[in-house]
Amino acid sequence: MTGFAALAGQPVIAGGGLAGLATALLMDRPCVLLSPAPLGRDAASALAQGGIAAAIGADDTVALHVADTLAAGAGLCVPDAVSAIVGAGPDAVAGLRALGVVFDPGADGRPDLHLEAAHCRARIAHAGGDGTGAETMRALVARVRATPRVTVLEGARLRRLVVRDGRVAGVEIVQGGVVVALPTAACVIATGGVGALFPATTSPPGGQGLGLACAARAGAVLRDMEFVQFHPTALAGGPDGAPRALVSEAVRGAGAILVDETGACFTDGLAPRDVVARAIAAHLAAGHQVLLDARAATRGDFARHFPGIARACAARGLDPDRQPIPVRPAVHYHMGGIETDLNGRSSVPGLWACGEAASTGLHGANRLASNSLLEAFVCAGFVARDLDAVSLPVPRSLGEPVPDAGDGVDLADLHACLGRAAGILRDEAGLARAARMLAPHVATDDRALVGAMLCLAALERRESRGGHSRTDYPATAPVAAHSRLTVGRARVLLAGLSSRDPVPASADGMTVP
Structure with a gap:
């Protein structure tokens, strides 16, 4: 990490997918981009097949796209967020084309449009047939590499957020086995979803929710963690x-x-x-x-x-x-994540989020097909605009990085635990068992923390809605309400579960308290 000190004070963007790349490109100020893998790899964005949803067809309107999004979201979309993000769809397609993305053309030379489930119009702009994500990443990776004000640290990941006086004061970064503390008053989490915590997933191996854990340990509110979309x-x-x-x-x-x-x-x-x-x-x-x-x-x-x-x-x-x-x-997509406003701001000053890691209110309980690339690009623009407009405090020097607390949960055990308890069909006994199994590990293991918070949110939602289906509560509640969890509340809920009669250990071999 030669010359690392020269980066102090620059906003740090954690994540090398579409949301992270677009935030860096659409921002005017110098910034640092962390990509755990070589840029463009191990990012869910590169695997996106369908395309980007936008009301650009002659027979389409933003109002129709909004209505389809709200219907799919099963009562939990935030209407203002839907209107703002969907309304920016036509400009997003134009913006991506300006950055070098080549969409498949129709007979009139405009982007060809596909129809997908739960859309009332053909409105999915695509590239390379079913290679939209790969084409989008190709273009944006090339742009980032050609942009000197963006410092890309490949093979680097966000390890921890440093919070002082209630706001972000720095980040701990791991690169090549070395941990370095970088002072900064602004961090953007764009680390993707949680699919790799499950046994059957379309997500890349890096989608383990580690950015969510960093945000939660810093005090951020996580919203609607129970809503996991299973691609059929x-x-x-x-x-x-x-x-x-x-x-x-x-x-x-x-x-x-x-x-x-x-x-x-x-x-x-x-x-x-x-x-x-x-x-x-x-x-x-x-x-x-x-x-x-x-x-x-x-x-x-x-x-x-x-x-x-x-x-x-x-x-x-x-x-x-x-x-x-x-x-x-x-498992294909996580509708929950770090609660943000339309500027991408979380509940922790100095911490922004966008892409799948964020809960913007667009998706509600069930994401409408091809709204994810739309959200990633549009909300990256919102975050970039907000960061360019704020005055960031001068960073202070940080102490030595905090050492790791110990061994974590075996990933195969976590797969078995969440696969059984938090799959397509859920019930109280399975979710409580999984939360208890994970409870001893949440203080030291980020994957266990995210898995436990997902199970706790699912336990508390005693209804079936969108991507969350309870066999013991099959009806949908008459009033829709968001779930919100912090690490502190999660600990209280886990302590309450652990005080009940113990559940026998399951075949995955994890210890039950």
Whole structure:
């Protein structure tokens, strides 16, 4: 970390996905960008297939896009946030094109638009067929590398936020096994979601919620942690913990149908994601196979429409033009995260968040397809604008970094724990058991803290809504309310659980208090 002292005082952006890159590019002031992997890799943004939702079609309006977003969010969207973010959609597409993103053109030369589930109009601008995320990241990575005021630290991650007098005073960064404290009065968390904490996920390995843990330990409020979106159609098979290849929503939007081994269509493939995921899970639990049949929809030309998915299928010996694709649900997106306002500010002064790590109010209880890239880019612009407008305190020197407290939870154990308790269908006994198993580890292990807070929020939500489904509380409450947790409240709730009769240890081998 040669020359690290020269970076003191610059805003630090933690995360090398679309939200982090866009924040750095759209900001005018010098900044530091932390990317745990080589820039552009191990970021969920690069895996996005469908595209970016925006009301740019001749038959579309922002009002229609807003209505679709609110309907999918099942009563928990923040209307002002939806209006602001969706309303910026057309400008976002134009802004991405100006940064070098090449969208697939339609016959009129304007971006071609796909239809996806729960959208009333074709409004998904895409690139490379099903390679929108990769194309977007290619363009923004190139721009960042060509921008001298952005200092990129690759192989570096945020370890801890230093808080003094109630506000951010610095960050601890790990790079190459070395921990360095950097004074700064501004940090932006854009570290992505929590999918890698689950056994079946489309998320890259880095999506372990570590940015959420840093924010929570600094005192930030985490909102709606229980809302996890399971994508209905990940390619079936593969080892636990390894990212599952996604079979994009756009395939169903193009006319592919969900069938079982008899060829019977058993659900509406264009219903909201939570509805389709539960239908598939129930059909699998009943002993059926679930397959996505695109043969009639793409008429022997699947690879032209969806080249990335075709390659993933070919690697498994599957030909979508000749046979249906075996699919099953997998964790795909986390609607919860660090509670922010529309400027991206958290409850801790000096701490901003954007992208999947943030809870802006756009997604509510269930994200509308292709609203994630939209939110990442638009909200990155909001954060950048806000940071350019504020006067940051002069940073003071920091003490030595705090040493690690000890060993953490084995990731395989965490997969088993959350997979059983916090999957598509949940109940009180399973969630309480998982929270108790994680309780002894939350003080020292960031993944355990995030997993426990997710389970606690799910325990407290005694209803089924959007991406949260309780078998013991199947009805939706008449009044929608957000859940909010801090580390302090989580400790109180865990202490209350631990005072009850102990639950027997489960097969994952984790110790139960």
